[in-house]
Amino acid sequence: MLFVLLLAVFPAASLEASIRGLSIWWQVLFPALFPFFVISELLLGFGIVHFFGKLLDPLMRPLFRLPGIGGFVVTMGYASGYPVGARLTAQLWEQRLVNRAEGERLVAFTTTSDPIFLIGAVSVGFFHNVALAPLLAVSHYGGGLLIGLMMRFHDRKYESSAHTQAAPPAGRRKSRLVEAVKAMHEARLLDGRPIGRLLQDAVQAALRLMIVVGGLVVVFSVIMELLTSGGAIGVLTHILGGIMNLFGLPLSLANAVINGLFEVTLGAQASGSAAGTSLVHQAAIAAFILSWGGLSVHAQVASLLSRTNLRYIPFLIARLVHGILAMALVYLLWNSLGPIG
Structure with a gap:
């Protein structure tokens, strides 16, 4: 009811925010994500995922307590950004290639920013400092891998999926490549x-997912504008500023954190343009925002997990811990990577 009232009070601002969200989806997200969604569907149909699963099983099982097939999700998730990791995890669950515990571990550390956004949009576009890219990349992706190692203890009593327990027949020693x-x-x-049917199904599935992603982006764009116009963002920024002051963080970055809690692009942009603060603090907040992902990404992941028995709460906790780890890594690695002008 509150948002309905705000829509009635601020109709022009809501319309502008909706158009802005639609523009971001069409000009940025659709061309960036749609090809990856189609390709991932095709790779599943061609069996490429099973190929990587056999090859990577000796690595993924001891490190992350995941089947080797999860290595494909890690690669695609880190390369193409959120929410591709969640999409692929849901597909593996639907094909009974991972169980609930493995799926929750997998989606927890494969929901990351893509390198193009981290380098092109954040480092160059928002901070105007390409030298910041290595630090943000190590902090963000390194923090994600640390989350993967930590998540191996998640649901330890949960049995491995039947697919991962399958062993090669006794007395038959083949190279892993042949098995793959x-x-x-x-x-x-x-x-x-x-092939024709597979391509058609891949395009249709990718389009359905892109419509969901676009709808969520527009909705959260409108919600952010309504909260800003209604003064709620100002109040939250003031409260958060007091909390940040206790930890010695600049008050000028409170607005970036509030925006980043809802939408990663707005938060990263605000952290890059914050005035009157040190670059190390700006980079640390940007790393937190990139790793947290924003509630818009959370809603996309929750919509993908809704068709499975994977729970959202482990993902939520992992995002928060990932953000804190990435932020801490920025401070720890700042001097070792040299001064960044």
Whole structure:
């Protein structure tokens, strides 16, 4: 009811925010994410995921208590950004390749920013300092890997999925590469769809997901504008500023944190343009925002997990811890990486 009243009081601002959110989706998110969604669907159909699963199982199992197939999700998630990791995890769960505990571990540390956004948009576009990119990348992705190592203790009593327990027949020693090719071939035969049908299904599935992502971006853009016009953002910024002051953080970055709690792009932009503060503090807040992801990304991930039995709360906790770790890594690595002008 509050948002309905605010829509009635600020109709022009709401319309502008909606158009702005739609523009971000069409000009940035759609061209960036749509190809990855289509490609991921095709790779699942061709059995490439099963190929990587066999190859990476000796690495993923001892490190992250995940099947090797999770290595593909890690690669795609880190390369293409949120919410691709959650999308692929949900697909693996639907195909019964991971169970609930493994899925929750996987989605917790594969929901990251893509390198193009981190380098091009944040470092160059918002901070105008390309030398900041290595520090942000190490802090953000390094923090994500630390979350993966920590999540291996999540639901320790939960049994591994049947797929990951399968062992090669006794007395038959084959190279892992041969086993990986065989697994890919078997998965392709099991899928059975011709290439034309597979491409059609991949495009349709990617379009449905992009519509959901676009709708959530527009909704959160309007919510942020309504809260700003109604004065709620100002109040939250004042409260957060007092809390940040206790930890010695500049008050000028409170607005960036508030924006970043809701939307990662707005928060990163605000942290880069904050005046009267040291660059190290700006970078630390940007690292936190990138790792937290914003409630807009959280809503996208929650919508993807809603079709599975994967819980949202472990993901929420992991995002918060990831943000704190990334922020701490910025301070720890600042001097070791040299002065950044």
